[in-house]
Amino acid sequence: MPDAIFEQVPAPAEMYRRMPASERIAATVQAGRQTIRDILDRKDDRLLVVVGPCSIHDTEAGLDYAQRLAALADELSDTLYVVMRAYFEKPRTTVGWKGLVNDPHMDDSCRIGEGMARARQFLLAVNALGLPVATEALDPLSPHYFGDLISWTAIGARTTESQVHRELSSGLATPVGFKNGTDGSVETAVNAILSAACPHAFMGMDQDGRPAIVRTQGNRYCHLVMRGGGGRPNYDTVSIHLAEKALEKHHIPANIIVDCAHANSWKQHALQPVVLADVVNQIREGNRAIRGVMIESFIEAGNQPIPADLGDLRYGCSVTDACVSWPTTEKILRQAGQRLAGRRGWQA
Ligand SMILES: O=C[C@H](O)[C@H](O)COP(=O)(O)O
Numbered sequence: 001m002p003d004a005i006f007e008q009v010p011a012p013a014e015m016y017r018r019m020p021a022s023e024r025i026a027a028t029v030q031a032g033r034q035t036i037r038d039i040l041d042r043k044d045d046r047l048l049v050v051v052g053p054c055s056i057h058d059t060e061a062g063l064d065y066a067q068r069l070a071a072l073a074d075e076l077s078d079t080l081y082v083v084m085r086a087y088f089e090k091p092r093t094t095v096g097w098k099g100l101v102n103d104p105h106m107d108d109s110c111r112i113g114e115g116m117a118r119a120r121q122f123l124l125a126v127n128a129l130g131l132p133v134a135t136e137a138l139d140p141l142s143p144h145y146f147g148d149l150i151s152w153t154a155i156g157a158r159t160t161e162s163q164v165h166r167e168l169s170s171g172l173a174t175p176v177g178f179k180n181g182t183d184g185s186v187e188t189a190v191n192a193i194l195s196a197a198c199p200h201a202f203m204g205m206d207q208d209g210r211p212a213i214v215r216t217q218g219n220r221y222c223h224l225v226m227r228g229g230g231g232r233p234n235y236d237t238v239s240i241h242l243a244e245k246a247l248e249k250h251h252i253p254a255n256i257i258v259d260c261a262h263a264n265s266w267k268q269h270a271l272q273p274v275v276l277a278d279v280v281n282q283i284r285e286g287n288r289a290i291r292g293v294m295i296e297s298f299i300e301a302g303n304q305p306i307p308a309d310l311g312d313l314r315y316g317c318s319v320t321d322a323c324v325s326w327p328t329t330e331k332i333l334r335q336a337g338q339r340l341a342g343r344r345g346w347q348a
């Protein structure tokens, strides 16, 4: 037995009963998943844009952001397919706040049951706006609690090499983007895509919270997310070209999403617009592999440490990685939309 203390939390089925998804919400999720599959299958030539805060710590500010984003998504829907980034679980390099699910009160009380419920409530509210949502799957049990409300999943750079996350991805109902490793290794993500495409059997839990053997069918909508690493970005033309070749070598569709943040911008939020503009240029120049981009954005630019008194938190400002502000987000997405407008069929 592990040397640990166990506290019970409600089973996923109980949370579904308390917070069910309406038909309209379920339709938003399904439409989100199908549109992303169509983008990956090159049946839809819009650019997928996964954009939103590095992490959700204040659901009120998160919803304020979602309302702004829903309007912008509508405005740009001819050329961009916008999905909100809503990350509730943060993989840390060493230690730090692990996100709303793990510690919803940001005080190390780690009321994980409450965190699951708050994440679910938030996802219901965002999907109710007609805005589909993307998240990172970190804890293998979390998708049981709110996976029905997610349209796109990321596996992070720190877990792309993990068998547990590859198995999990093989059974997710969403397209899954595997990040390249923190050392910049694309091979790690290629191996993850190959693994997750296959059926797996592993230990997990059912919706009633009972231990269960999980048997999956394999997920054929896994793809590569380039986020830079090993001390350098990898969104440049040559790196993208080499990644395409690595995918083709393994007969994997050459579908790439470029993360404009993280090592691609040396975690400097002010560089994300530069990366985005470069990627849009590559697409205008004829690149067909880049199907989407990721941007870390919130209401206020930058980030802030978590203060001892949470009353001192700055509204709408990230408590994890630095984000571009809302005005910058509007500006750069409108520019991307304009630069890609009239180019329908460029990727088909
Ligand atoms: O996107 C978020 C961070 O880059 C990731 O969680 C690692 O953060 P850390 O290095 O501050 O722990």
Ligand SMILES: C=C(OP(=O)(O)O)C(=O)O
Pocket (backbone or CB within 6 Å): 054, 087, 091, 136, 155, 156, 157, 158, 179, 227, 262
């Ligand atoms: C942790 C993240 O990214 P990465 O796994 O690329 O570091 C993230 O997108 O929040």
